Every structure is written in structure tokens, then in C-alpha cells.
Amino acid sequence: MHRTAARLDTLAGATVVRADLRHPAVAGADLRGARLAETRAHGKHLLTRLERDGRRLTLHSHLRMDGSWTLIRKHRDDGRPALPRHLLPTLRAALTLDSGVSLVGLGVPVLELLETRDEHRVVGHLGPDVLAGQPTATQAAFDDDDALRRLRRDPSRPLVEALLDQRGVAGFGNLWAVELCFLRGCWPWTPVGDVELEPLLALGRRMITHSLEHGTGMTTTGVKRRGENHWVTGRSNRPCRRCGTLVRFRPATGAPLAREVWWCPSCQRAPATRQEQARASG
Ligand SMILES: [Zn+2]
Structure with a gap:
């Protein structure tokens, strides 16, 4: 998960210009205008942080066995990321950024939006992360x-x-x-x-x-x-x-x-x- 976090972390600083959230837990949330900040991992949980209108939000995801976050650089005429047709049914989230890249979540089973200060609600029960101390970890050292x-x-x-x-x-x-x-x-x-x-x-x-x-x-x-x-x-x-x-x-x-x-x-x-x-x- 830290490898995925590192990939998402490279997007920090970009602004969301188009958001398509289809997971039931976040459907309808409007992230347009939000600026992507860092992405961190704790065990198998990913925390992608965003800022909008002075609020700090976290897009929390867990990929389980089949989910993935992919970066797509090609887009269709209507601005949507150019996904192969057979993958469309698995699309759960697509955030198109002003850097020309779309962050696309496929088959992501757990996806929710929360205030960054409430991250403990989703990772607070976890033990120390085996990769604590890595740049993508939420914890500075392994306890x-x-x-x-x-x-x-x-x-x-x-x-x-x-x-x-x-x-x-x-x-x-x-x-x-x-x-x-x-x-x-x-x-x-x-x-x-x-x-x-x-x-x-x-x-x-x-x-x-x-x-x-x-x-x-x-x-x-x-x-x-x-x-x-x-x-x-x-x-x-x-x-x-x-x-x-x-x-x-x-x-x-x-x-x-x-x-x-x-x-x-x-x-x-x-x-x-x-x-x-x-x-x-x-
Ligand atoms: Zn043996």
C-alpha cells in the first residue's frame, strides 16, 4: 500500500477540476476545486488528503484484494479519463486534475470522505504500521x-x-x-x-x-x-x-x-x- 501511496503522493499540489464519485459512500460529494495534498498509508489503508475552502478532508480507501488506484493521462473529448470500456463497470472514483492526469479508482471496495482530524476513526484501531518511519507512513517510528x-x-x-x-x-x-x-x-x-x-x-x-x-x-x-x-x-x-x-x-x-x-x-x-x-x- 505504501507503493500506491507514494504514487498518489506525486500528485500533491494539483487541483481537482472534475470529480466523478460513484462509490455509494461518497456518491454526490463534490470535490471540484479541492487541492490534493499528501497521501499516506497505515497498513493497508490509504489516506489521500485534500484541502478545500480551508477545510482539510481525507479520502480514505482500502483496496482489499481487487481494488486499485490508477493514473490515466489520456482523456476523451468530453474530459472523462479514457478508460477501456470493459473497466467502466468497476469505476468507483475519477478525480481529474489540472495537471492533466486523472486519478482513477477501480473496484475500490472501501471509499469514504471524512475530515482529516477524524482519521483516527478509520485507522485508530490498527496496530503500529510495519512500515512506520517510511516517508509515506503516518507514524514516524515503529512502536x-x-x-x-x-x-x-x-x-x-x-x-x-x-x-x-x-x-x-x-x-x-x-x-x-x-x-x-x-x-x-x-x-x-x-x-x-x-x-x-x-x-x-x-x-x-x-x-x-x-x-x-x-x-x-x-x-x-x-x-x-x-x-x-x-x-x-x-x-x-x-x-x-x-x-x-x-x-x-x-x-x-x-x-x-x-x-x-x-x-x-x-x-x-x-x-x-x-x-x-x-x-x-x-
Ligand atoms: Zn523443511
């Missing part, structure tokens, strides 16, 4: 203590689910959560209270920061080539890159935060259950 406290709030929670809960730390998607469990040798369902979280968080932040700064995308192995860019994600029944054991897979269950999980049963051992311990010692 380790706050993150640890939030992640350990329910110590019995499976690690992989705690990492995905944006109220703990904001910004780990499924890929990062799954790969971090592998890299730290943790069975994904280890109770989060039993996990050494400091090095895991530091590693996660380092990897995501590197991928943002170097444009390497979501590689965790350091290799960009498809098929070689992840340790376990997407590799069910293929040999673990580290030990050769077949990688296992659990599909998403539909429960909140129970996403697809891949893990190596050798590199990421489950803690022994009491029965197993009893058997081993008996």
Missing part, C-alpha cells in the same frame, strides 16, 4: 512495545492468526505471515505467547522495507523469479527448500483470519502435545 503488547493480548492465539490481525501490527498480509513462520522455524499454530516475537517482528519489518525500497515485490528468498521467490507459500507437496520434507498446506477455513497456510513439518515443528510427551516418556 515495538505497543506492537508486542497488542500481539500478546491473547497469548493462546495461533501465531499466524495474530500476525494477520491488523489490530496487532498493521501491514502483514498472508504471504508475509506464512513465510515469517517458516523463517523463524515456528509451527504456524504455535500460541503467540510462546513465540519469541522481537526477532520475528524485526525480520518482518526488514524484509517488507527492503521489498518496498528495492521494488523487489514479495520475495522472501531473495530471488525474484516466480516459483523461486517463496520458501513455502504455494509449494504444497513440494520439497522444502531447506530440508527436502514435503511442504504441507491447510486451506482457508472461512473463519476470520484463517487463511491458506503452508508449512514445513520438519523445519516448523508443532510443540508436542501432553499425550505425546507422556507416550515418549512412558
Whole structure:
């Protein structure tokens, strides 16, 4: 999301000359004459700030899986951005700027306009942003203590689910959560209270920061080539890159935060259950 924020941030200073807002939550809002200010991200939430008539407004969006913000430079005779016809049904917002560019939101599921001073209403529940400190972040520094406290709030929670809960730390998607469990040798369902979280968080932040700064995308192995860019994600029944054991897979269950999980049963051992311990010692 910080990559998108950086792209939108380049538009700061331009004025909206035409606004077409079709998302039900903002339909009818008139942004003509508003000046675009900075765009910031917090986890997966985007905050595009505007000024109009001395008021500071924020266009808050969340792209989930399919939404996108695109810059369109070509326009039709009537001034609308020249979108391919098949994309028109997904159009949720188009802000045409005096710089000759249109900022177009396609398939954006969450879009709302609020006073900038009320941003806490939409991001206040989130944990520290993994990319805090980046130029596009709302937070100047990552608050380790706050993150640890939030992640350990329910110590019995499976690690992989705690990492995905944006109220703990904001910004780990499924890929990062799954790969971090592998890299730290943790069975994904280890109770989060039993996990050494400091090095895991530091590693996660380092990897995501590197991928943002170097444009390497979501590689965790350091290799960009498809098929070689992840340790376990997407590799069910293929040999673990580290030990050769077949990688296992659990599909998403539909429960909140129970996403697809891949893990190596050798590199990421489950803690022994009491029965197993009893058997081993008996
Ligand atoms: Zn392994």
C-alpha cells in the first residue's frame, strides 16, 4: 500500500477540476476545486488528503484484494479519463486534475470522505504500521512495545492468526505471515505467547522495507523469479527448500483470519502435545 501511496503522493499540489464519485459512500460529494495534498498509508489503508475552502478532508480507501488506484493521462473529448470500456463497470472514483492526469479508482471496495482530524476513526484501531518511519507512513517510528503488547493480548492465539490481525501490527498480509513462520522455524499454530516475537517482528519489518525500497515485490528468498521467490507459500507437496520434507498446506477455513497456510513439518515443528510427551516418556 505504501507503493500506491507514494504514487498518489506525486500528485500533491494539483487541483481537482472534475470529480466523478460513484462509490455509494461518497456518491454526490463534490470535490471540484479541492487541492490534493499528501497521501499516506497505515497498513493497508490509504489516506489521500485534500484541502478545500480551508477545510482539510481525507479520502480514505482500502483496496482489499481487487481494488486499485490508477493514473490515466489520456482523456476523451468530453474530459472523462479514457478508460477501456470493459473497466467502466468497476469505476468507483475519477478525480481529474489540472495537471492533466486523472486519478482513477477501480473496484475500490472501501471509499469514504471524512475530515482529516477524524482519521483516527478509520485507522485508530490498527496496530503500529510495519512500515512506520517510511516517508509515506503516518507514524514516524515503529512502536515495538505497543506492537508486542497488542500481539500478546491473547497469548493462546495461533501465531499466524495474530500476525494477520491488523489490530496487532498493521501491514502483514498472508504471504508475509506464512513465510515469517517458516523463517523463524515456528509451527504456524504455535500460541503467540510462546513465540519469541522481537526477532520475528524485526525480520518482518526488514524484509517488507527492503521489498518496498528495492521494488523487489514479495520475495522472501531473495530471488525474484516466480516459483523461486517463496520458501513455502504455494509449494504444497513440494520439497522444502531447506530440508527436502514435503511442504504441507491447510486451506482457508472461512473463519476470520484463517487463511491458506503452508508449512514445513520438519523445519516448523508443532510443540508436542501432553499425550505425546507422556507416550515418549512412558
Ligand atoms: Zn523443511
